[in-house]
Amino acid sequence: MVCATASATPVVEITIKDHLFYPAELILPAATKIKLLIHNTDPTPEEFESYELNREKVIVGNSSAVIFIGPLKSGTYPFFGEFYPKTAQGKILVK
Amino acid sequence: MLLNSVILILQETLEAALLIAVLLAINTQLRCGHRWLWYGLSMGTVIAFIFASNMGSISESFDYAGQELLNALLQSMICILVAMAVWLITGLKQFQLTDWQGYSQRFAQLCSVIIMLAVIREGQEIILYLSGFLGSSEHIQTVLIGSSIGFGIGASIGILLFYALLGLPTGWKKPTLLVLLALFAGTMLSQSAVQLTQVDWIKQTAPLWDSSGLLAEESMLGELLYALIGYEARPTAAQMIAYATGIGLVCLAAFSGTQYKKHHPANQPTEVAK
Incomplete structure (x- = not known):
C-alpha cells in the first residue's frame, strides 16, 4: 500500500468508486510525510475533506489529485467525501 | 441528501455573505451606492463557471x-485588496462623504473586485x-431544494449582520467594521497558508493547539466563526503567522491612510448635505 524509495515521499493511493473510498481504512506510519494520490473513478466530482487533517480538495470526475499529509502523531484521522458524505467515509490510522 | x-x-x-454584509455596511455609510456589488457578483459567477469547467x-x-x-x-489578492480598501477609508474626518478625490468611487471599485474574487473562490x-x-x-430536485435553503440561510445571516452593523452606535460603527475587515484579511492569508501546506x-508542522474538544469546527458556531473570524481548531504556526500578517497589513494600511490624510488636509472631504 505504501510505496516509497529511499529519498522520496511515500505515496499512498486511494480510489473513489461509486462514492466509496477504497481502501476506506489506511494504516500509516507516524512522523512521516505522505503523498496521497487520490483517483476519482466516478464521473461526478467529489471533495476530499478531513477536519482532523485540515485538508479539503475538490477532485473532478475521472481525474486524480495529490494531497500531502503529515508528519502526524499516532491517532485516528477520519476523512470523508463532502459531496457524498453518507457513503464516502474513511479513516487513516497513524501508528 | x-x-x-x-x-x-x-x-x-x-x-461571502458575511464579507458582502461588511462591505455593504461600509458602502452604505459612505453612500457609494450598490452597483459595485452587482458587478462583483456577476463577474465572479461568470469566472467561477469558467474555472469550474x-x-x-x-x-x-x-x-x-x-x-x-x-x-x-485568490485569497492573497483578497487580503491585499482589503488592506488597500482600508487605506482609502481611514483618516477621514467624517465617515460619510461625498466623492472625495474620487476615493469613494475607487473604494466601490475595489469592493467590486474583492466580491468578484470571493465569488470565484466559493462559486466554483x-x-x-x-x-x-x-x-x-433521482437527486437533482432534492439537491436544488437543499441548495436553495442553504443559500437562503447564508444570505439571511449576511442580511442580519448588515443590519446589526448599521444599528451599531455611531462611535462603534467604524472600529467594528475595520476590525472585521482586519480579521477577514487575516483569515484569507491563513487559508492560503493551508492551501500551500x-x-x-x-512545510507541515504539528498544530499549535487543538481546541476541537472545546469548539468543533464542524459545529454551527464553529462554522460561523470560521467564516467570520477564521476560527480553526488545529492551526499550525504557518497559519498563525499568515493570520497575523494579514491583520498587520490592514493595521499598517489604516495607519498609513490616517497619516496621509492628516498631512494632506486640503484633500479632506466635504460632508454630505443631509
Missing part, C-alpha cells in the same frame, strides 16, 4: 498543485457540486 446540500451550500455561501486541467497543472495555487492566489465549488447531480433525475509548498 437534502440536509447535506443545505449544509454544503450554507458553508460555501456564509463567508476547467478544474480538471487546473488541478493537474503545477504537478497537481494547480487548484491550491489558484485558491492561495458550488458549481462543481451541483454539476455532479445534473445527470441524476496541502501541496507541500509550505
Whole structure:
C-alpha cells in the first residue's frame, strides 16, 4: 500500500468508486510525510475533506489529485467525501 | 441528501455573505451606492463557471498543485485588496462623504473586485457540486431544494449582520467594521497558508493547539466563526503567522491612510448635505 524509495515521499493511493473510498481504512506510519494520490473513478466530482487533517480538495470526475499529509502523531484521522458524505467515509490510522 | 446540500451550500455561501454584509455596511455609510456589488457578483459567477469547467486541467497543472495555487492566489489578492480598501477609508474626518478625490468611487471599485474574487473562490465549488447531480433525475430536485435553503440561510445571516452593523452606535460603527475587515484579511492569508501546506509548498508542522474538544469546527458556531473570524481548531504556526500578517497589513494600511490624510488636509472631504 505504501510505496516509497529511499529519498522520496511515500505515496499512498486511494480510489473513489461509486462514492466509496477504497481502501476506506489506511494504516500509516507516524512522523512521516505522505503523498496521497487520490483517483476519482466516478464521473461526478467529489471533495476530499478531513477536519482532523485540515485538508479539503475538490477532485473532478475521472481525474486524480495529490494531497500531502503529515508528519502526524499516532491517532485516528477520519476523512470523508463532502459531496457524498453518507457513503464516502474513511479513516487513516497513524501508528 | 437534502440536509447535506443545505449544509454544503450554507458553508460555501456564509463567508461571502458575511464579507458582502461588511462591505455593504461600509458602502452604505459612505453612500457609494450598490452597483459595485452587482458587478462583483456577476463577474465572479461568470469566472467561477469558467474555472469550474476547467478544474480538471487546473488541478493537474503545477504537478497537481494547480487548484491550491489558484485558491492561495485568490485569497492573497483578497487580503491585499482589503488592506488597500482600508487605506482609502481611514483618516477621514467624517465617515460619510461625498466623492472625495474620487476615493469613494475607487473604494466601490475595489469592493467590486474583492466580491468578484470571493465569488470565484466559493462559486466554483458550488458549481462543481451541483454539476455532479445534473445527470441524476433521482437527486437533482432534492439537491436544488437543499441548495436553495442553504443559500437562503447564508444570505439571511449576511442580511442580519448588515443590519446589526448599521444599528451599531455611531462611535462603534467604524472600529467594528475595520476590525472585521482586519480579521477577514487575516483569515484569507491563513487559508492560503493551508492551501500551500496541502501541496507541500509550505512545510507541515504539528498544530499549535487543538481546541476541537472545546469548539468543533464542524459545529454551527464553529462554522460561523470560521467564516467570520477564521476560527480553526488545529492551526499550525504557518497559519498563525499568515493570520497575523494579514491583520498587520490592514493595521499598517489604516495607519498609513490616517497619516496621509492628516498631512494632506486640503484633500479632506466635504460632508454630505443631509
